[in-house]
Amino acid sequence: MNDEINELPPKICEQCLGDDTNVRMTKIPQGSECKICTLPFTLYHFKASKRSGHIVKTLICGRCATQRNVCQCCMLDLRWHIPVQLRDHLISMVNEENVITEEAKNDMMKRFLSLKDVKLGGAQITSDSAEADIILDKLKSILQKATSDSESSQLQIQGAAESDKNKQDKDTEKYRSVDVSHILKKIPLSESFTSDVSSRSFFLYNIDASIPEWKIADSISQLLNIKKWSDGNSLSLIINHKAKCGGVRFQSSMLGEQFARKVQETITTRKGLERGVLRIDRSRIFVIPWTSGFSAASFGATTAENIKLSLSLNKLMGLELGSDDKQFRAKSLDNIKKNKQNTSKKVQKAKSKKSKPRANNLTL
Ligand SMILES: [Zn+2]
Ligand SMILES: [Zn+2]
Secondary structure: OHHHHHHOOOOOOHHHHOOOOOOOEEEEEEEEEOOOOOOEEEEEEEEOOOOOOOEEEOOOOHHHHHHHOEOOOOOOEOOOOOOHHHHHHHHHHHHOOOOOOOOOOOHHHHHHHHOOOOOOOOHHHHOOHHHHHHHHHHHHHHHHHHHHOHHHHHHHHHHHHHHHHHHHHHHHHHOOOOOOHHHHHHOOOOOOOOOOOOOOEEEEEOOOOOOOHHHHHHHHHHHHOOOOOOOOOOEEEEEEOOOOEEEEEEOOHHHHHHHHHHOOEEEEOOOOOEEEEEEEOOEEEEEEEOOOOOOHHHHOOOHHHHHHHHHHHHHHHHHHHOOOHHHHHHHHHHHHHHHHHOOOHHHHHHHHHHOOOOHHHOOO
């Protein structure tokens, strides 16, 4: 099966292939490791147009692409050209059933899963044109119903926003009794990130569900110029998407120090603590040194604990940064102005440093 599928043409979407009628592709057998299953696969790379300086290459193997019905280069759904999570979410909503593409956690399971002849999550639907048409028809009628009366649709949009908020409120209510204080206690929320910190491990939070673990590993590896992150030698990464946080541990404190130096961007919380900022796609992951280290259990032992932890961290971020960035930026601009006018700025600064954060006592 392995060789057979490797002989099939690569699954690459039209957007990635570009407009040229003739694309010259280079094929390298066993040329790379699949970002999903970690197994070696036939790498293809090409320029989408002759003039383009950008080389597009396949990131995942043909088997993993088939299982998820995604493009081997951009990893978006081949039919709809949207991210897998969004696709699954859409299908779940329309069909009123829970459709998710579950990814294996450890390398052995990833490899095992990749060899199975299955279609995961929404791939069952979008890999079949008839099934996909049915979903689109359903979606169309839902949208038509919604737009037939603009006033009611306005209400529906409002309703959706409210129900989002309601969901969060409900979650907060649902997990109120879940106690994560023992977890929060061990998370280094009162530490500050500095470029000269000496630590092998770092806490990562504000991790969006749409950012896969490999992307985070890739961006850290790129920062440090490490070629092979997947062999697990230079760094190990645990991301708990339910808790929206995780940790990275480097093989040596030298690598850890190098990482701290390479993270260029930082933000200052209202309490005067620094957070490193790792930009991936459109989101920002915050970084704090974690000298005591961590394990998989550091993010909660159960799903309820994971979710409660993410809610607590959300609340903390609200406190740290203000409810949104704009407010935060406005606030810091305001501070700069104040500092310029105010000669007693040193007093002010000292004051803000004195008030230690109470993050560890955070409750919801
Ligand atoms: Zn694969
Ligand atoms: Zn593509």
